[in-house]
Amino acid sequence: MSKTDKLKARQPRGFVDRGPADVAATERMLSVIRESFSLYGFDPVETPFVEYTDALGKFLPDQDRPNEGVFSFQDDDEQWLSLRYDLTAPLARYVAENFDALPKPYRSYRAGYVFRNEKPGPGRFRQFMQFDADIVGSGTVAADAEICMLAADTMERLGIKRGDYVVKVNNRKVLDGVMDAAGIDQAARLAVLRAIDKADKFPLAEVGKLLGEGRKDESGDFTKGAGLTSVQADTILRYLELGQKLAELGKSTAADGARAAELSAEAVAELGKLVESAENGRSGIEELEQIRKLVTAAGYLGRIIIDPSVVRGLEYYTGPVYEVELTFPVTNEDGQVVRFGSVAGGGRYDGLVGRFRPEPVPATGFSIGVSRLYSALKAVKSPIVDQKAELPLVVVTAMDNKSPEFMPGYQAMVSQLRQAKDEDGKPLLRADLYLGSSGFNAQMKYADRRGAVCAVIQGSSERDAGTVVIKDLILGAELAAAGREVKDSAEHKARQAEAQFSLPAAELVEGVKKVLLRHARACPDHPRLP
Template sequence: MSADKSAPAKLKARQPRGFVDRGPADVAATERMLSVIRESFAVYGFDPVETPFVEYTDALGKFLPDQDRPNEGVFSFQDDDEQWLSLRYDLTAPLARYVAENFDALPKPYRSYRVGYVFRNEKPGPGRFRQFMQFDADIVGSGTVAGDAEICMLAADTMEKLGIKRGDYVVKVNNRKVLDGVMDAAGIDPAARLTVLRAIDKADKFPLEEVRKLLGEGRKDESGDFTKGAGLSDAQADRILRFLELGQKLAELGKANADDSEGSAQLSAVALTDLRGLVEGAENGEAGIAELEQIRELITAAGYLGRIIIDPSVVRGLEYYTGPVYEVELTFPVTNDDGQVVRFGSVAGGGRYDGLVGRFRPEPVPATGFSIGVSRLFSALKAVKSPIVDSRNELPLVVVTAMDNKSPEFMPGYQAMVSALRQATDAAGRPLLRADLYLGSSGFNAQMKYADRRGAVCAIIQGSSERDAGTVVIKDLILGAELAAASRDVKDSAEHKAKQAEAQFAVPVAELVEGVKRVLARHG
């Protein structure tokens, strides 16, 4: 017979570009990481708040990073009353809307943290996704740079609680007013400044000569795509590049002083002195340097100098920053996709954004905060082998097989076993393990493969003979795999035969939990 040509074609299972699936190990490890961050933020007095994935597009407003591409950079759609809605681009703009909407009811200054996915309607690439998770902490309603210093200290403490040791990270602080002062002194047209900021923000990715192209007429990348430049004159570009060269020089000096508070103090003083020469005569630039000096005094008094340093290489690309800006950079070496040994780089950043909440209010509302890139930080914790992301921290899994799964009358007995295991606790009353009752229709061999594939520590077996005797068999899958891999000579030893008895043993049904505890204790 010929195939039925009228049968509909099967859908092709495919993942959208720029999005990723995550398996159970990554989900569990991420939740442990988020729990540590929540605890760290709570110690500083921050309260949780949750905003929706969707906001009115005008609430994101002109502060979208791609404001020169109308309605691009975000995923947008119209609702039934033709209002434009967008998936949130970050967690800061939704916070600004939330604070403005609940302004009278909130304590001020208002300390909050948020965690969730954000969405970018941009071209995906290696390490560049359209959906990713952020974890933010913000202080709204405080105009003093003490708030910025607090955020930086919070960032430093959080890195250490996550297992990144002192000397493997640094929190770098600059001030947007300083950069504005450099541009004022250079006479750069305000209309070109966002493009200049974007060019400067590429200084950690491109050589300075490539940045010069972005400051000038533009740059063509390896694919042939052309990015229009800021159109600066040679003299204007030279001043910006001198600013960047200073930042790079100080960053190199900072590597040698990251764990030396005295060296960091000297480094910060050098940074501030050299910056004064670049902003001389620019009022806002001089104000920015004064704020950096205040931050240096605060972090010195709190004992954070060295963990936090003044570094003019920090820019941050978003337009809404108005004062201090900061980044958390991991300084330990890793090998990139090209086999080159490089520093891991930035995992978090933020700054002061005094104009964002005020868009919704008649009065100005100062604010500052930072955002952790959760996926990137997760990769960093894997690189330093932090115990927080170690899969061995998960509760062990036990699989109860169903030898007679074709006979419904035996299922209650299997269900009683798995329920007893699920109620098992340690001395502190915490769950001891995870238990899975096999609910498929396959035979015993397939069930054992299922337990192996799930990474179970042991399997519980009860056939008709065990049921008649009132016992169950506990099969230690870890020890069994070790014994199976042993050489022929080892298998003939008395020790091997003794271990075989431990790898599979019978206990009365009433002692099932104690028997499983014996296996768990064997494997730590």
């Protein structure tokens, strides 16, 4: 192909690539979450990336129709399929399809990528990972309290200190009661929920625009509002003001269990006044009071608080809803000190599984935003994401790589290294055999770029003598950076002998162990060491 015909390598908007460090750190994080969920008796299940579009339902946060907010296509029998936009709707389908074979209540967890066909922006991607835990088949709010306690324990297992997070709980029945009291009809309620869900992103004045005629953002895009009257909008805004007031108090006293208990009781009482004329609102208040008593008895109050500012944008929530918010300050790219915000959330969705079944099936659960939580763990320098590579890397060079008859010898050396064990019988290192066609200098650059601790070298003279050369790349880099006066010293010359030495080929593994041990003792936090 000519240069003009070459394809342009470009990444689709809203999608990201991840390098080896991010992948390894994410896997460690997922492992801790799995362990935490497993301790609560949850079992894993995996559902496909693709579902029938009608099985997903009309539940996308910012869209009325699934085909507007999801990636959809038709298969060969003209059935519409969509990439899943969360992990909850596929779970509902799975439970309904396997209902008789599953124990009830059914505790499960799932991790995987989900996809949103929405406008991408800073920190907003079209593909991202979630990790969910759900209890299906239990209608008691004790299940909701259990999910909230699981969320709290998982944060601490991941390295987020008590007081640096809070699990906030509200109830959609309470919000429904507020809307009943305000006389808001059903047709407008989804738009109201979406507007309220923006209260943690926009000032209340901007939320008021979304409750009314609509709002134009900085880019000029216009979002149609809920069309409420000024009186109706004022009722919702008063509710949000109460929520924000108590939320701020809750953040400042999250580590104070006694004060948090007072705030939770205060929140429940204030909410009761707003919804005293609505039966469903009163029911929601009773459920919040039960959750408050349960988490208090279990010793979680302060970590879990009642907060009326929690809404959750998804339409399918029917009862308690909750969010995990990180309360520690961080400095953003503009140098501003801000709060990290929500990294997980969920709630009760009693109608979702029942769409597939003749009987109602209660359910509750929560979802962790893995990418956002990963960023938070980096901000607090959690050891889970701050760990170095699991094993150090050694590169075996191929000095005679243009002569195929010598490759078996190089392959034998790299095999020996891969079979090397530490004193506990575990693998000692990772070994990479250079398989390119470049010469020695390029191979050294390759080993350095890979972050190798050392390189193994055997040319024709070493092969004839039955020896190998081990080049310590860490020490070599240190010596290369030394000043002229240091390079003339006897100590420097002695260290040069340590940085590159020859030994019998039969002692290859021992020689590499010597280099690894040298740096493990002298510099245990070096980025090339485990």
